[in-house]
Amino acid sequence: MNTASYADTLEERGLLAGRTLKKLDTHLTSQLLFVEDEAHQTSPHGFVWGLHPDSLSANAMVVSGVSHGIASNMLGLLHRSAATPSVLFVGPDTVVPLVMQQVQRNLIRFKDTPTSVRDLLSELLTTEYSMSPFDELHAIRADDSLFKEEIVDISKKENLPYAEKLGKRLSVLLQYFKEDYDGRSLSRYSLKGLKQFLFSNDVTYPSITAVPNGDMYAQWKSPDKSHVLSVHFFSDFSVKFFIIQPNNKHSKLDTLSGQTTVDSLAEYLNKYGVMSWIKI
């Protein structure tokens, strides 16, 4: 969805109008990109964020991938706008713990107290970035804690026969990735997608590496290595898969690829006969 149609949606829902909408549009085209779902997009200024349409009620929002400064502002505003703000914050991992801590300690100050999403957005776009570079750096460095929580959760999974092995592999991968990319963490949400697939489908232990952006990349091979399935688990719970398998009638390889969501992946793989050889 482009920025104009997103603004239309907001207006239709009575959430934005007049000057605020104009201001928002100006900002959308100048520095921010809104997206319809949780897919991430990057604006020319480096902010990455989106608002989930279903969450556009007075005091509830789902925000993904906001920059640190914007996240500070948004959470602080929501915190002040209602006694019990209903906020579901989804990433990036770098931001959540530190910002929540700052909000709880009442360290983030804003010009006005917003009373609606409209005010909140307006305020959000005009409030100055309030975190120091030192705090930002600290947040970036500390951001693997949530990924590690996921690893602990995996290691405890009793009905996953390779839970411990998988936990160890992910720990090593996280260490390598941090070395490779200046301390950046792997994507917690991509790992959640991988977990969901592994936990729901009784599949064999995959080979796991990391995509440069921090997503999980899993590969399965049949015992004779003639069949290969590789899956890129994106942070928004979508997946891209690629299948290589021998053609039954000719001495050549067949390739199949597709894109779906984590919860539909097994269904597609079943259609292509893949589940039969990756099942435990």
Place this chain on the structure above:
Amino acid sequence: MADGDSLPISNHIIRVCKGSTIDEDGRPQATAFMLRVGPPLETYASVCWLEMLGNDGDQSKRIEVAKVILNKKMRTMNQSAKLALLNVGEILNQVNTNLPEHVLLILHTPTIKDNVVIDNSHAGIYNLPLETDDHGVAEFVARAVSVVYPAKI
């Protein structure tokens, strides 16, 4: 050989593969051949063209020289990184045979600074997928890896 020329199919390249792209068996996976969206956006995967480092037929010597060059180029070569050896013809064969609609290019891309060539052995694999794209091409390039060496000296 000029900037932008295709490398001969009989020649070989070395790719530095980050530790996070190496599987538990020590093999580089397709993730080692995906381009970063950035910023900055990567337009090719950097490789070292081995035959440009000497033509005396001693592959092991060339690999040692490449290792020194690559360690010097990368300010910090991580212990987990690996060097992947690939034959140019085998890469193109893997991709052309299995994904014939895709045009992969392996081109001489000398490193130039202040109009002076500072690394004539530098080359690039072009038309690889971005990290958010379909990854089939990267899968077949990874299949062309013949030998893997430790990268750090």
